[in-house]
Structures are given as structure tokens and as C-alpha cells.
Amino acid sequence: MDDSQVDQILRNPKFKEMVRRKSILSWTLTGIMLFIYVGFMLLVGYNKEFLGSSFSGGVTTVGIPLGLSIIVLSFLLCGVYSYIANNKLDQLNEEALKEVEAITHEKGMH
Template sequence: MPSGEAGDSHVQAVLDNPRFKLLVQKKRMLSWSLSALMLIIYIGFILLVAYAPEFLHSSFSGVITWGIPLGVGVIVAAFVLCAVYSVIANGEYERLTQEVVDDIKSAEISANSQQGDH
């Protein structure tokens, strides 16, 4: 692991990499979007509990009330949104990360070969 100035230059090379910037932007957008969606689902359920308890107490099959499947739906939505993030992170984000690593290695090899020429 590089230390001192060499380590700082590696960090700066990553931070300056346009693919890294794209990766950060995409991850941020997806994270905030999925978080907002989960928040809307959760707040929607809480608002139903607060303002429409009679609906949640009403039965749709004679035995099960609407509150049960809607509550389970909130939990399932959380798992689904986590799965969506995982699939995207293990696919597109992993590919972008590898491209950043390859760019940095290529730049490092190029810099080392230029130093050897001098």
C-alpha cells in the first residue's frame, strides 16, 4: 500500500478519474432514489394507520384484514429494494469500479515507463 506522497497521488488519481466521478454520481442517485421510495412506502403505511384505521381493520377475505398484507408489503418492499440495489451494484457498479482500477493501473504503468525512459 502506498504511503505519503505516493499514496496521496493515487488517491488524487482516483478522485480525478471521470469514470470514478460517474460511479459516485450513479451510486448517489440510485441510493437516494431507493431511499426516497422506501420512505414514501413507509410514510404511506403510517399515514394509513393514523388516518384510515377503519380501512386497515376492514376484511377483504372475511378473515384477513387489509393491514396484514399491507404491513407485510412494506417489509417485502424493503427486501426488494435491497435486492435491486445489490443487483445493480454487483453488475454495473462493479464494472465501473473495475474500469477505474484499470485506468489507474494503465496510468501508473505509463508513468513508470516514462520515468524509465529518462
Template sequence: MSPQDIELIHQHPNFIQLVRRKQKLYWSLSLIMLVIYFGFVLLVAFSPSTLGQSLSGGVTTVGMLVGVVIVVLAFALTGFYVYRANNVIDPLNEKLKQECAR
């Protein structure tokens, strides 16, 4: 592939749209995960006694619940990423490959 071909691909509207959608998806999900993790770190740093408090007098603590919530949110965000990649990014990528192969 020549440098001119690569430049034509970079200027293609579908390529520009693909890059923008991927960047938007990556940055937004990364930001959400960072907020979740840093929120947990700040909770540990400034209110460690909160994590050890029992929920309804049982063995389950606030810290366990927060940990479970973080893991569930990580799986949910991963599932959302896979859904968006399969339904938005991959079709756009295939369309771009077909148009540029001509």
C-alpha cells in the first residue's frame, strides 16, 4: 500500500467517523472506571472505618458491598463496550474496509 493510499484512507469520512467514535467510547468508559476506582480509594483513605461497618448486624460489611459493586460495574462497562464495538464500530470498520478495497 502506497503512502497516497494511506493518506486517502485517513481522509475518508468513514475513517474519521470510526476514529472519533472509538476515541469517544474509550475515553468515556475510561473516565467512568477512573471515577469509580478513585472514589473507592478516597473512601479508603478518608473513611476507612466506613468499610468495616456491618450491614444489618451480619457478616457482610460496607467494604464487601462496595467491592462487589465495583466488580459488577466493571463487568457492566465491559459488556457495554463489547455491545458498542460489535454494533457500531465493527460495522463501520467493515464498511470502510469494503470501500477502501475498491
């Protein structure tokens, strides 16, 4: 693939749309995870009493399920990303690839 083909791919509107959507999705999910994780760390730093308190006088403190939920949330966000990437962004990727193949075949014929 030569430089002109690469330029055509990079200027392709479907390719640009795919990159834009993927970027928005990635940064949104990263922001959500960062907000929750930093919030948890701030809670650990500034309100240990709350995290150390028990639900009903038992052994399990509030911090245990909260910490576990953060871990579970990270897996869920990975699943959300995979689902959206596979079902929405792959369609744009396929359309862009078809146009790239058409560009490559055009260039090969000339």
C-alpha cells in the first residue's frame, strides 16, 4: 500500500467516524472508571469510619462490597466496550474496509 492509498483511507469519512466514535466511547468509559476509582480512594482517605462500619453489626464492612463492586464494574465496562465495538463500530470498520479494498483495486488496475 503506497502513501496515496493511506491518505485516502485516512480521509475516508467512515474511517474518521469509526475513529471518532471509538475515541468517544473509550474516553467516556475511562472517565467513568476513573471517577469511581478516585472517588473510592478519596473515601478511603477521608472517611475510613464509613468504610469500616458494618452493615448490621456483623463482620462484613461497607468497604468490602464497595471494593468488590468496583472490580465487577471494571469487568462490566469492558463488556460494554466489547459489545459496542463488536456490534456498532465493526459495521463502520467493515464499510471502511470495503472502500479501502475498492481503492486498492482501483490503484492496482491503473
